[in-house]
Amino acid sequence: xxxxxxxxxxxxTHFPVERGIIFRRRxxxxxxxxxVSLHLQQGEVLGLVGESGCGKSTLGRTILQLVPPxxxxxxxxxxxxxxxxxxxxxxxxxxxxxxxQDPYASLNPRMTVYDTLAEAIGSHRQVPAVEMPARVAALMxxxxxxxxxxxxxxxxxxxxxxxxxAIARALAVEPKLIxxxxxxxxxxxxxxxxIINLLAKLSxxxxxxxxxxxxxLSVVKHIADRIxxxxxxxxxxxxxxxxxxxxxxHPYTKALVSAVPIPDPxxxxxxxxxxxxxxxxxxxxxxxxxxxxxxxxxxxVECKTSVPSLDEFRPGQxxxxxxxxxxx
Amino acid sequence: xxxxxxxxxxxFHTRxxxxxxxxxVSFVLGAGxxxxxxxxxxxxxxxxxxxxxxLIPQPPGRIEGGQAMFGDMDLxxxxxxxxxxxxxxxxxxxxQDPMTSLNPxxRIEDQxxxxxxxxxxxxxxxxxxxxxxxxEEVGVPDAxxxxxxxxxxxxxxxxxxxMxxxxxxxxxxxxxxxxxxxxxxVTVQAQILELIKKxxxxxxxxxxxxxHDLGVVAxxxxxxxxxxxxxxxxxxxxQQIFKHPLHPYNRALQKSIPALQAKGAELYTIPGxxxxxxxxxxxxxxxxxxxxxxxKCRAGEMPLKEAEQxxxxxxxxxxxxxxxL
Numbered sequence: 001x002x003x004x005x006x007x008x009x010x011x012x013t014h015f016p017v018e019r020g021i022i023f024r025r026r027x028x029x030x031x032x033x034x035x036v037s038l039h040l041q042q043g044e045v046l047g048l049v050g051e052s053g054c055g056k057s058t059l060g061r062t063i064l065q066l067v068p069p070x071x072x073x074x075x076x077x078x079x080x081x082x083x084x085x086x087x088x089x090x091x092x093x094x095x096x097x098x099x100x101q102d103p104y105a106s107l108n109p110r111m112t113v114y115d116t117l118a119e120a121i122g123s124h125r126q127v128p129a130v131e132m133p134a135r136v137a138a139l140m141x142x143x144x145x146x147x148x149x150x151x152x153x154x155x156x157x158x159x160x161x162x163x164x165x166a167i168a169r170a171l172a173v174e175p176k177l178i179x180x181x182x183x184x185x186x187x188x189x190x191x192x193x194x195i196i197n198l199l200a201k202l203s204x205x206x207x208x209x210x211x212x213x214x215x216x217l218s219v220v221k222h223i224a225d226r227i228x229x230x231x232x233x234x235x236x237x238x239x240x241x242x243x244x245x246x247x248x249x250h251p252y253t254k255a256l257v258s259a260v261p262i263p264d265p266x267x268x269x270x271x272x273x274x275x276x277x278x279x280x281x282x283x284x285x286x287x288x289x290x291x292x293x294x295x296x297x298x299x300x301v302e303c304k305t306s307v308p309s310l311d312e313f314r315p316g317q318x319x320x321x322x323x324x325x326x327x328x
Numbered sequence: 329x330x331x332x333x334x335x336x337x338x339x340f341h342t343r344x345x346x347x348x349x350x351x352x353v354s355f356v357l358g359a360g361x362x363x364x365x366x367x368x369x370x371x372x373x374x375x376x377x378x379x380x381x382x383l384i385p386q387p388p389g390r391i392e393g394g395q396a397m398f399g400d401m402d403l404x405x406x407x408x409x410x411x412x413x414x415x416x417x418x419x420x421x422x423x424q425d426p427m428t429s430l431n432p433x434x435r436i437e438d439q440x441x442x443x444x445x446x447x448x449x450x451x452x453x454x455x456x457x458x459x460x461x462x463x464e465e466v467g468v469p470d471a472x473x474x475x476x477x478x479x480x481x482x483x484x485x486x487x488x489x490x491m492x493x494x495x496x497x498x499x500x501x502x503x504x505x506x507x508x509x510x511x512x513x514v515t516v517q518a519q520i521l522e523l524i525k526k527x528x529x530x531x532x533x534x535x536x537x538x539x540h541d542l543g544v545v546a547x548x549x550x551x552x553x554x555x556x557x558x559x560x561x562x563x564x565x566x567q568q569i570f571k572h573p574l575h576p577y578n579r580a581l582q583k584s585i586p587a588l589q590a591k592g593a594e595l596y597t598i599p600g601x602x603x604x605x606x607x608x609x610x611x612x613x614x615x616x617x618x619x620x621x622x623x624k625c626r627a628g629e630m631p632l633k634e635a636e637q638x639x640x641x642x643x644x645x646x647x648x649x650x651x652x653l
Binding site for chain 1: 485516519567580586
């Protein structure tokens, strides 16, 4: 594809599990991300969903080179990020930024809003000191922070306002890609809506490519163009947001969608829930074959041995399941 | 009627002043009924439950007034001995984080039989039999073996099942659940909700379910209380809360949830943030954020009043028919 902006090729991120103090020996591997390939266009919003431990956060961190991939390549705007080192990587970081879940932990409590944003603006380019206040003010306006808040410290803000500061800090270097890892999960419902609207507006206006990581399907459905569903380090379904939510293909996506409570008593009481058995297995020794087969009600013997590939079943909608034709 | 709470007031005395966390809450709960309490953080939903259970640390907390009649006993006034006989026997509570509610040093076995040994004075061996049966009932596989494990050997969902087994082992009449599924994945949350529904049907137990998730309330509760800044602002049967909101806050809350919106449409947002409970505004606490606020909303406090049969609101303007939501 000519207009691919971000490309992942068979990305794997494995963490060794070691034991022993003097003689460290490897007792296993956590395959947090295990062979993910993905194409994103500029300005696209991808929702990355899955349950805890599925590897969605690790994938986000791997794309940003906060964790080096064990295998595979990450290509952003024609540059292979995982081959960059030192200064090159530092310079490249101006193109991609991250927003974290907890705005209480990700801001320096001893820095005012001005200091935080000015540091971010000055980190990648020289800005004359006289211009700085205007730049900071422009950033604050962009994320909806009142100008009088410029000299305040993080503790003087509510959770939603802090998340706005974190978003402003990410925007300070004018990045092209932002990865937001559960940016609204720590916020109250009425504040969530404000932040979701802000992120949607920014991605539209600034042609930002946004990867929105969340466990909350209804939030992701709202903001994303496409959704990728992860299970045990692999993408099991990928497609347009509305299709994945309303016409899910993969048995896991179906169960996940049916487990999300709908705030409508009539619909909620009538619908059939697909109840999964047990918990997600440990990524340290994932089951062979299809990672979902031990919890899948459609599993047959073949699912235990053959690893399904992510194939297209409807236009733009892919799923990794060998029995898809029979069960849909 | 199983529980009748009247004008409960709980405050915390802090350096920043007196935080009126619960400020005049009244409700009744029938036997076998499921009551949902929804609200955002700081709305007083948890403090209400903690007050009823006698779990407010005093100081800094203080129960300023009110009554919580459970049968013919006022839970707010009875002594620690009496409370101990009720808690864990006739009223049980489960919490959000199962890991911090289980003792990491004790086997599940010892923690499960504790309520039985205290409340029923039975032999350890028969208590263990009941504990195994209780674990099987909540769907812990291999219960006879797993009962010898420690909490860290269980996953989050399994730990929450252990908590539920522990809370229900004495067959209480009332279960208070403080966001027990918030820390869990949605597929596990669905399992736990089904489980509690099933146990409730079998035993006719009443449940108070505290949550911020309107979706959970919709599928699970008979009646709902919506709380804001320490007060109940609306109380109604679940259907009515969703289909026919009578308080601007409830309506705004529902409008701002992505699940109910057309995709891509801008989400409705409530301007501003909840008030500081140590410096609550005069009059209706929601007025500064309310699009319908008029002068009289800022003048005096509005008590919760029935607008229709079983459906109460704390909004002047709705009650006087000035606005339609």
